[in-house]
Amino acid sequence: MHSKDYFDRVADQWDSLQASFYSEKVRDRALATAAVRSGATAADIGCGSGFITEGLIRAGLRVIAVDQSEVMLTAMKRKFAGIAGVDYRCGEGEQLPIADDAVDYVFANMYLHHLEKPPIAIKEMARIVKPGGILVITDLDSHTFEFLRDEHRDRWLGFDRRDIRQWFREAGLGRVTVDCVGEQCCAQSDTGDESASVDIFVASGEK
DSSP states (O other), rough: OOHOOOHHHHHHGGGHHHHHHOOTTTHHHHHHHTTTTTTTTTEETTTTTTHHHHHHTTOOOOEEESOOOEEEEEEEEHHTEEEEEEEEEEEEBBSSSSOTOEEEEEEEESSGGGOOOOOHHHHHHHHHHHHHHHHEEEEEBBOOOOOHHHHHHHHHSSSOHHHHHHHHTTOOEEEEEEEEEEEEEEEEOOOSSOOOOOOOOOOEEEE
């Protein structure tokens, strides 16, 4: 099963699933790291059902929400029905449907480990940020929980923070930081035989 098929299947229950994996502290730390300002425009890449977008809306930002799953975007539209300022777009991380220098901030939460080529995706995210804009990624540290490949369709078992720093710099970003969120992502295997608990990092860079 491709990751898109997995997210199509779980779209209607994704909010509750996500809440079981990690808390809103992850979102709060991501937005604080970017120091978001009201009235700006942000892109939420791999938006899912709108975990990051919800925080951005509350902070007074306009959002371009991108996901590869039309089913997930449909669930998100229902969730934010009647709320203005969200532009929903279907697209892949390695070829984002957003123009160059279009947004003030880019966020990608728990998205990178589902991609085949994370360095290319980071360059794409850097492409759409305005000069002076900020890219923030929250994702998993390197781990050994193989069941996440099979059950959650993870392509990468987390990341070495040194690689993240290098990929940000190769994308032309400066003031790169990679730090611990102070939160873990927890998941139980569908078979009940294994459970995972993995530290979450927050990485940021300025264009």
